[in-house]
Amino acid sequence: METSIFPKYEYRGISHPQKTILIAVSKFSEGFLRFAPRTIRNYPSHGVDHSVNIIRMINEFTEKWEITLSKNERFILYSAAWLHDIGCVKNRSPHNTISASILLRNESITNLFTGLDNDLLADVQDVIESHSSTYNINDIPVKRGAVRVRLISAVFRLIDACEITNFKCPAPVFFEIKDDLKDEHGAVDKEAIQFWKGHMNIKYLGFAKPNIAITVDSPRQSRRIVNRLKNEIVSIQEIFRENGIDVPIIVVRAREAGID
Secondary structure, eight states: OOOOSSOOOOOOSOOHHHHHHHHHHHHHHHHHHTTGGGTSTTSOOOSHHHHHHHHHHHHHHHHHTTOOOOHHHHHHHHHHHHHTTGGGGTOSTTHHHHHHHHHHHOHHHHHHHHHHOTTHHHHHHHHHHHTSTTSOGGGSOSOBTTBOHHHHHHHHHHHHHHOOSGGGSOHHHHHHHGGGOBOTTSSBOHHHHHHHHHHHTEEEEEEETTEEEEEESOTTTTHHHHHHHHHHHHHHHHHHHHTTOOOOEEEEEETTTEEO
């Protein structure tokens, strides 16, 4: 019998000590993610569901794209899935650097990383900070020790941008709050409403190398969100090519209108 409200997820290809640390990391992060709506209250979820879906997509994407990762590389990606948005509790911009700062200030969590490997904390910090498109991902070192930091940062940026389906924005919730989506001046928050409708319109996203397949009701309704994903692919495409990895191609299908 299923008891979790979230989709199933699992950590693959990492050590038992790394899995144990991820339990502590997830509990630490959840405390912050629970209160992220205080600064992004009108916008789609950046809570535990977002982190869980990223973990699931890390597994699916790396399998479908046949990307072989070391234990440390996988561990860093899973850690970033929990930690990358905790800065939203203070401010949406620049939440990536705020997230890294919150992590670095917590000695008990940082000690878990450095206790395994002195480089792990810096690697996680790089992935967290570079997941935002405002950060120049080419400033990340190509490697630190045996870890391909720039590559896994690129993978994480892509996966974060792929978490865009209607699971983020349940239609019954929107129905109840749509009239209350106001900006700080009390005016209708048209941008937030656009995001909600755009995500609700996306019914499916899946990986089938070389394509990222997206199914929508209306291509126009979700164009802004899909274009953001396309822009993120442009930002990481050279890193993929340098590592011999196929650059994803976005294929959008309308459920009844063919291909957009």
